[in-house]
Amino acid sequence: MIILKNHSLKKLNTFGIDASARYFAEVSTVNEILEVLSQKAFLNARKLILGGGSNLLFTKNFNGLVLKNNLKGIELVKEDSDFYFIKAGAGEVWHNLVIQCVANNYSGLENLSLIPGNVGASPMQNIGAYGVEIKDCFFELEALNIADKTIHKFSNSDCKFGYRESVFKHEFKNQFIITSVTYRLLKTPVFNISYGAIEKELQQMGITKLTIQAISKAVCSIRSSKLPNPAEIGNAGSFFKNPEVSNEEFLLLKNKFPAIVGYNLENGNVKLAAGWLIEQCGWKGKTIGDAGVHKLQALVLVNYNNAKGIEIYGLSQKIMDSVKEKYDVVLEREVNII
Numbered sequence: 187m188i189i190l191k192n193h194s195l196k197k198l199n200t201f202g203i204d205a206s207a208r209y210f211a212e213v214s215t216v217n218e219i220l221e222v223l224s225q226k227a228f229l230n231a232r233k234l235i236l237g238g239g240s241n242l243l244f245t246k247n248f249n250g251l252v253l254k255n256n257l258k259g260i261e262l263v264k265e266d267s268d269f270y271f272i273k274a275g276a277g278e279v280w281h282n283l284v285i286q287c288v289a290n291n292y293s294g295l296e297n298l299s300l301i302p303g304n305v306g307a308s309p310m311q312n313i314g315a316y317g318v319e320i321k322d323c324f325f326e327l328e329a330l331n332i333a334d335k336t337i338h339k340f341s342n343s344d345c346k347f348g349y350r351e352s353v354f355k356h357e358f359k360n361q362f363i364i365t366s367v368t369y370r371l372l373k374t375p376v377f378n379i380s381y382g383a384i385e386k387e388l389q390q391m392g393i394t395k396l397t398i399q400a401i402s403k404a405v406c407s408i409r410s411s412k413l414p415n416p417a418e419i420g421n422a423g424s425f426f427k428n429p430e431v432s433n434e435e436f437l438l439l440k441n442k443f444p445a446i447v448g449y450n451l452e453n454g455n456v457k458l459a460a461g462w463l464i465e466q467c468g469w470k471g472k473t474i475g476d477a478g479v480h481k482l483q484a485l486v487l488v489n490y491n492n493a494k495g496i497e498i499y500g501l502s503q504k505i506m507d508s509v510k511e512k513y514d515v516v517l518e519r520e521v522n523i524i
């Protein structure tokens with residue numbers, strides 16, 4: 187296995203930030219990971235596991251070891267009367283897994299079509315879109331503990347999934363390398379078209395018989411019309427999370443700002459549309475140098491050309507400050523800042 191020094195990460199992060207890794211290795215098997223980790227030079231080095239680089243922002247060069255996870259393989263490992271259990275290597279491209287499941291009529295992932303990135307990162311922030319989160323069909327994962335070099339299994343409850351959250355962003359941050367994920371997918375599909383835009387899109391497509399293939403197609407079409415394609419404009423999807431406030435806080439805000447957008451949650455709180463807050467603060471379409479706020483989706487920060495990570499970070503801070511000042515709401519970054 188080759189270990190590269192001062193390797194450029196520009197093509198390996200969807201923001202297209204020109205940062206570099208002090209050391210860089212691509213790993214395709216667990217043994218290769220173990221081999222790198224056992225090298226003396228890396229015992230105490232900082233480590234970053236890289237998937238598709240679609241949910242991180244490099245604010246400086248990474249002065250440690252970047253491991254590009256390339257573990258492949260998609261297989262049906264088990265089935266019972268209701269479910270298929272599909273195990274995928276962490277380095278598989280997420281959308282390729284979705285396409286394969288949709289084509290085979292394994293139901294559950296169709297609403298998560300076209301999310302960039304790799305399988306290994308899907309549990310990291312419990313990826314979600316169009317009314318579904320990965321926790322809804324996650325069965326278990328395997329991860330290598332960097333400290334004791336053994337493989338651990340994590341069940342759904344072990345992962346402590348929440349909205350864009352898991353145990354791997356908190357108490358186990360930087361401690362595990364996820365090597366595979368197993369999903370539990372339905373034999374008899376349950377269609378989730380609770381997200382209004384899907385139903386509208388299906389109608390426009392002239393769909394009369396609901397299938398997971400049609401839902402996947404509708405989701406791809408909505409996403410392509412709304413979100414910038416990282417191959418054309420650097421970005422990492424939603425830069426901030428949608429903030430949660432209590433119902434009392436929401437009513438006070440609604441009183442002052444009647445058009446404010448919020449969705450009721452099961453716990454009685456309300457999730458605010460951060461994109462609305464940011465747009466109302468006047469940021470939509472604004473740029474500072476090459477760092478900008480997308481003109482169609484205020485929640486997405488973009489690199490129009492050669493922005494530095496620190497400039498995008500600075501823009502995000504300005505946005506957070508103005509949302510706090512106008513609405514007294516604190517935005518939290520969704521993107522991992524490196």
Ligand code: FAD
Nearest residue numbers: 237238239240241302303304306307313314315364422423
């Ligand atoms: P990376 O960016 O490479 O890594 C993300 C984090 O996970 C890093 O901290 C990294 O160290 C860690 N990590 C990655 N792989 C492993 C591993 N194997 N083991 C341990 N740690 C690991 N997200 C959503 O939830 N919903 C969306 O609808 C959505 N839409 C998006 C649209 C666009 C246009 C873009 C650019 C991004 C979008 N995202 C969305 C964010 C992103 O696609 C997801 O978070 C995705 O899961 C990131 O995968 P990745 O492989 O690129 O992770």
Ligand code: EPU
Nearest residue numbers: 315316423424426427428447459461462465482483484485
């Ligand atoms: N809105 C505005 N102005 C904007 C953008 C949005 O007013 O510029 C308001 C609109 O009222 C809109 C509402 O915000 O109805 C919600 O917008 P949208 O449906 O586009 O969803 P979102 O909240 O911006 C979230 C996720 C996305 C996910 C979509 C679809 C978060 C942080 N983002 O976006 O996930 O794809 O819903 O489910 O939860 C990601 O995490 O990277 C991501 C793209």
